[in-house]
Amino acid sequence: MVYGSGWSDNMEEFCCHFCGKSWAQDLFRTFCRDCGEPLLCKETVGQKEIHWEQSNPLRRYIDFLPLREIFPALDLGTGDTPLLTCPSLAEQLHLPRLYAKNESQNPTGSFKDRGTLVAVQKAHQSGISRIGTVSTGNMAASTAAFGARAGLRTFVLVKEDTGKEKLLSSAAYGPRIMRVRGDYGKLFRHSYEIGINKNIYFINSVDPMRLEGYKVTAFEIYAQMSCAAPDFVFVPVSAGGHIIGLMRAFLNLREMGHIASSPTFIGIQAEGCSPIVQAYEKGLDRVERLSGADTIAQAISNPDPPGGNIVLDMIRSGGGSLLSVSDREILSAQGQLAGQEGLFVLPASATTLAGLIKYHRNNPIGPDKSCVLILTGSGLKGLSNFSGSLGALPCYELSEIEAGIE
């Protein structure tokens, strides 16, 4: 990482979760100079209020966000996603207070829009004209959409072998897509050097502004539960950014006295790619990089998660837990969410239900406890991988339909 050279403007206050040091840096340099960990936005001091009268979610929670001003024209209608009851699963699992926060109803169909929105607001305020991301899926589409909306030149760096279908949902918005040979983790780290040298703000998975955007989801859950925190939150874990943002939001609410205690967070990975869970179970305090990944839950398949160490620490100090689920359990949960609740989500999102079922089996959750599943992305984004194989559908003449119905 190159520090002290290149483009630098609009300093922000960051801090390191581990060494506790504060750094005033620009958006292009968001890793701790001492320990190399991703930096988080520094919490501002003073009382923070929720501005209930605001219809725009960012304005409603602006006291908790690193933004001085909100430009609604940059938004596509992000947030205020439904917190749905799950009547059928609630009965089946004896968890009457089971809810799903459906983040797939965000503009580009995933939770990534939450983070992209805040990062693009910040880019706009900072006079940045070029943004980028290292991603192949949901984050690429989200960044490309908001970049197009804001009139920013947008660069999407992807692995050489990324499939055409995955790229189409980003390509629609007209970003510059560049395929890159070699290791994905190296590309992630190298992107920051490129950003500094080429004046491109790389809004990657653990970008501190992105993480702040994820906080809004948690604030909405608090509001939707009549100003209370749920007892449990189940969330898929990949690079770690999403769960860090959600946990930070509940810590914010607790610090401000809005809630007495934070929810118990259960972070879930797929067995085929579970580096953070493995470190958790081995009692390590640093995540060991995996050499590969093999799971149907592609959206959370990151063998070298940059936020992993922070997740480990926050989960341990917050009383939560991390666990992994198999592809079989994921596919089963995906089918249950669609067939019983009408919620068709990506396999990555279905890990939440699979994780709840597994956790509940080993640590029975009382019927008085409230549980929230964070559904991160729409099933429409992974149609080609969808488990529900159609098989051979019989074909009928008009006159045969009635007989075929019974």
Add this chain to the structure above:
Amino acid sequence: MVYGSGWSDNMEEFCCHFCGKSWAQDLFRTFCRDCGEPLLCKETVGQKEIHWEQSNPLRRYIDFLPLREIFPALDLGTGDTPLLTCPSLAEQLHLPRLYAKNESQNPTGSFKDRGTLVAVQKAHQSGISRIGTVSTGNMAASTAAFGARAGLRTFVLVKEDTGKEKLLSSAAYGPRIMRVRGDYGKLFRHSYEIGINKNIYFINSVDPMRLEGYKVTAFEIYAQMSCAAPDFVFVPVSAGGHIIGLMRAFLNLREMGHIASSPTFIGIQAEGCSPIVQAYEKGLDRVERLSGADTIAQAISNPDPPGGNIVLDMIRSGGGSLLSVSDREILSAQGQLAGQEGLFVLPASATTLAGLIKYHRNNPIGPDKSCVLILTGSGLKGLSNFSGSLGALPCYELSEIEAGIE
């Protein structure tokens, strides 16, 4: 159509747009016995109020809907979709008051959820346990999702040659999918006989309850424009149900004195399948069925639109217009919406912008006029048809990226 026999319960009040007759019938018989046209829900008498304090859209507008009670558990978070500004297109077209109502943010990614929700609420209230639809695309997925949510057995009848990709987004929810040989128009009409004989409520394109659901979109636009009607509404037209519902809503608002006049509605079809536009331009008062269809806008490709005659009459008496646009214009508009506004929609939805551009060229719209594009479905539903061909994306080594950026 078989009348007077079979299952019958829970009579509803319907009326015929053409002969003006009222009919008390059940949900399984929704065509005029005299003229064969689709029936509409009979307007109730008395003052109708908007219940602004209600957060649930159906409850907010219940006075205008054929429902006595709303069961929120049957819903998936339908409605309250954003009405977005289009800053870049507004500047380009000299229409500063240009907006997009993004119906693709509904639970299954299309406007169909609006109608399905009201029909399923009615089915639930009427003790109906089986629903169905004749569709291959958005309506099938929507009906399957809400059917699954409500615990209703759901039948999806599709054409023999429907592609697997199109079926997957419905299959996810576990409905009974039946492929049927032969003519699609015949299947549509025959489905009502099947429904009567097999106790299946077919919620097809012009189902009167479905149409009432579409009214809520218009009420939201009225609310989002600070209790005013837009000057122009641009909406894709297929079977006709959507535009009929939207026009009815503004008539409701006018009758109740909420607005002085209805918007000018511009209904748009694709040139490759424009039976209603052709009848409109020929001065006919009945739509002539086409033998085939050939357009990229598959979601509005209906050569035998059951609501066509009503659309013709309502457009003529309301001062609106109907026009068709070419596939080239549609694809160009699709690219503009994504690339300039960050809105990736189906080709069918892009007809609204293509239609606005064409209409505006021939009948310049003043800069003081407000225009709303109804974006009906998410581009994620038609990825394989997406125009933005990726072409050959160059592949870079890590060390080559910076040079490649300029």
